[in-house]
Amino acid sequence: MSEDPLASTAERTLRLVELLLGEADGLTPQEMIQNLGISRSSLFVLLRTLKALGYVEQIERRGRYRSGPRLLSWRGAPADQRQDLVSSFYQEAGRREWAETLLLVVPAGEGHLVLGQIEGTQPVRCVYDAGEVNPDLAAARRLFAAPPAAAVLDNGCALEEREQLYELAVPICPDGVRPEAALLLGAPAYRWTAAALLEQWLPELRIMAARLSYRLGAPTYTPYRYSVEKDMPAAIALSPAEISAFLQGPWTARLACIRPDGRPHVIPVWQEWDGHAFTMIAWQGSQWAEFVRHNANVSLTIDEPWPPLRRITARGQAAPLGYSPGSQELESLVQRLAQRYLGNAGPYPSSGQVQSAYRIRVESLRGWQGLPGAAGGPHPNA
DSSP, X not given: OOXXXXXXXXXXXXXXXXXXXXXXXOBOHHHHHHHHOOOHHHHHHHHHHHHHTTSEEESSTTOOEXXXXXXXXXXXXXXXXXXXXXXXXXXXXXXXXXXXXXEEEEEETTEEEEEEEEOXXXXXXXXXXXXXXXXXXXXXXXXXXXXXXXXXXXXXXEEEEETTEEEEEEEEOTTSSSOSEEEEEEEEGGGOOHHHHHXXXXXXXXXXHHXXXXXXXXXXXXXXXXXXXXXXXXXXXXXHHHHHHHHTSOOOEEEEEEOTTSOEEEEEEOOEEOSSEEEEEEETTOSHHHHHHHOOEEEEEXXXXXXXXXXXXXXXXXXXOOOOTTOHHHHHHHHHHHHHHHTTOOOOOOGGGEEEEEEEEEXXXXXXXXXXXXXXXXXXXX
């Protein structure tokens, strides 16, 4: 190591950076001392400085240290992974029309790189420079700050008002916990209050961020929750309004019916809920359509794979809708379902690929979130 104090400090800093980048799960101070061969006091001087600048973060008080958002941005995501994220963003965003502008951003140096943009449909709307680094995205800056503010940790999002516009940012976490990208909604302030913006857009953005995180490999979506709770929250029942809101999402249903020999048959299906009944299509060659003609009793389950672990169960009678092949009714149903589940990814299926359409008249519909029996709680519908 060089005898020049400045050179020595630079060398120690670079070695520490290399060490942290090579250990995704982080290191304890003792492990860093053993690897770097420096004193405890020198190490903590470096760690405090890098932590204050956002290059290092501590997982929990007196816990392990690992790369912070600004250090991770040096490394960058592999080109194919970033392309997967961009493609997934446009596919997920294409499931609906956005009245306000939606961005996909990642940390980049002193600002945030805008990887993707869906401009809002309003005549007066926010417009950003896609493909450019923007140094002024205040909500994204708060989201990736090290350490994040208490409000960001508690709410899992950041809301900022600046220059007569609101920015609402929600993290995308490939490991379910650490934000590496974000969805950011930009909206002129004259159209919204902070409370109205959160009520209207935060649930939608959270669902989309969770789906993107899950597609990148996250086992759960619990931003900033580095310390896993001992028990999952006990299951609680969903209200009819919460059930209806959940069923409007792009969730695949599992249909259970009875084969002629009495054995159960379960198949994933696209579903559309109108508040009273489910409508679904049977693709050409589907066996279940024939099974329900002989026994109309069916069950459905619809669920999400990350917290809060909402789930819906339904029972009812399935009846064919009688749409003729190529009819406008069948084509319209297929296109609605394709838009909902595929977004703008295309190509869309056609009604010619559909064997029949069914409507399930619901006799029982229940919903809950959390794990049955978790934390000592009973199942809400037991």
